[in-house]
Amino acid sequence: MDSKEFTRNMAETKIKKDKICIVGSGLIGKSFAMLFASSGYQVYMYDIQSSQVTDALSNIRVQLLDLQEMGLLRGTLSVDQQHSCIRGATDLGQAIKGACFVLECVPERLDLKTSVYKSIDPFLEPSAILGSSASGLVPSLLSKDLKNRNRFIVVHPTNPPFYAPLVELIPSPWTDSDVLPTTKSLCTEIGQAPVVLNKEIDGFVLNRIQYAIIGECWNIVKAGVMSPEDVDKVMSEGLGRRYAFMGPLETAYLNADGWLSYQERYADMMERVTSTFEPFPKVEGPTLQTIHNEFVRKIPLDQLDARRKWRDERLARLSKLKKDMDN
Ligand SMILES: NC(=O)c1ccc[n+]([C@@H]2O[C@H](COP(=O)([O-])OP(=O)(O)OC[C@H]3O[C@@H](n4cnc5c(N)ncnc54)[C@H](O)[C@@H]3O)[C@@H](O)[C@H]2O)c1
Structure with missing residues (x-):
């Protein structure tokens, strides 16, 4: 999508019913939550530390107000509308159920990420996509033991994703063929600039x-x-x-x-x-x-x-x- 299309899409921002789940509400998780909310998605943000979610929600409001003051708020939804698109979740299963896209944003440790996927796996809808914001761990290593490993893809952002749009998309050898194009359109829709790795490489590009x-x-x-x-x-x-x-x-x-x-x-x-x-x-x-x-x-x-x-x-x-x- 070129920037004209981006502007047109943003000019038509509507509040949607589609649900997005973000697991981990630190630097990357909250920035992605803002991106999805600016396009009108219903975002459920879960964190192992519930205080992190509360802090993230208030920090997001401050960031949205600052953006509004500078005339840089994305899309056409107001600060209140965007903020109300984001909810804190205390139950991981409920946050995932019905979500079309689940994005894991927990720290870059293989053991932690794989254990989080094991908790997500049973609740994932068959057609949903499980994305990881991993910075360098390759998707085949991250997803090899998952029941839904065919729905897994790495979506590596540039920090902070809300302000630096590049995302690297890295499917694994067993990722279903619809996952990459669907993730690519979703990223483009929320204003990101996706690039695709045709094969896995440690540390990505x-x-x-x-x-x-x-x-x-x-x-x-x-x-x-x-x-x-x-x-x-x-x-x-x-x-x-x-x-x-x-x-x-x-x-x-x-x-x-x-x-x-x-x-x-x-x-x-x-x-x-x-x-x-x-x-x-x-x-x-x-x-x-x-x-x-x-x-x-x-x-x-x-x-x-x-x-x-x-x-x-x-x-x-x-x-x-x-x-x-x-x-
Ligand atoms: N910060 C960056 O510059 C950057 C850039 C690109 C990608 N990334 C990647 O994004 C991911 C997240 O990084 P970050 O910088 O946001 O980290 P962060 O430390 O800011 O946030 C991580 C969050 O995950 C939560 N968490 C930890 N264990 C959890 C669990 N079991 N279940 C749910 N939540 C849990 C923590 O409480 C914390 O809120 C990492 O893989 C990192 O490599 C980071």
Whole structure:
């Protein structure tokens, strides 16, 4: 769906009867709850800690009010309408029964996720989809012992999903053929930008690319070439400026006269430079302390929430800018 369709869909937002269940109401779970609610879905949010759900519901209201104030609320439903689409659930079975889509958002531990799926499995409707927001654990490993493993798919978001739309969709070898297209349309409908992995790979694509970047940033700081703050600026004021609109492959394509011309001009340099790359570093020792201390000076640990709010506002404004420019 292009952004015009997205705007049209959002212009027609209606409160729906379809039920979505979110299991785990932390950073990712509550952001997904907001996304589904902004499209009018009935969201049931369950957490092992009921206080987490209560906190999530009040935090969501604050976020919706902030978005409204900035003119960045999604869809056409009011803050109250969106908020009332989300309910806290204290019984997992009741939260799952009748849901067309169940999204697991519990911490990234194989034993925890598989035990949560065992509790979900008996209540899942035969046609429902069980999604996992796992960041790197492959779906065949996560779902191999489930009765409903044919309905399982990984839906890996970018944090925070409400403000950064990319989701990686990763079916397992035994996922039913309707699960991927249905999940893809659902994600698109709630304003996400899905990409598909044709086969499983540890860490998926986003984190593999992210770790390659972090590894090189780390090695540059470790070698004393640049300060952590300036390394981050290389991304935020340089590469990242372009990457918000196009990926590295298109960037290179435009930086010469197409990829064949880029190869002629830069392939030797790319090979020379990358042959000096160090392997991925051990994340420990003095470099860890240097990087940590520099960021603590800039953003004290008791001000992380304020900085996250600062980040989310900018991401929301960037989304709006991109949408406005495409219309
Ligand atoms: N935070 C990120 O940057 C990010 C990005 C993409 C994907 N993810 C993935 O999303 C998933 C959730 O991460 P998060 O950052 O939201 O974690 P989080 O710690 O913020 O939230 C996890 C929630 O799960 C709840 N929980 C724990 N055990 C449970 C159980 N048995 N049943 C129900 N709820 C339970 C916790 O109480 C907590 O509220 C992980 O797989 C993570 O890798 C995280």
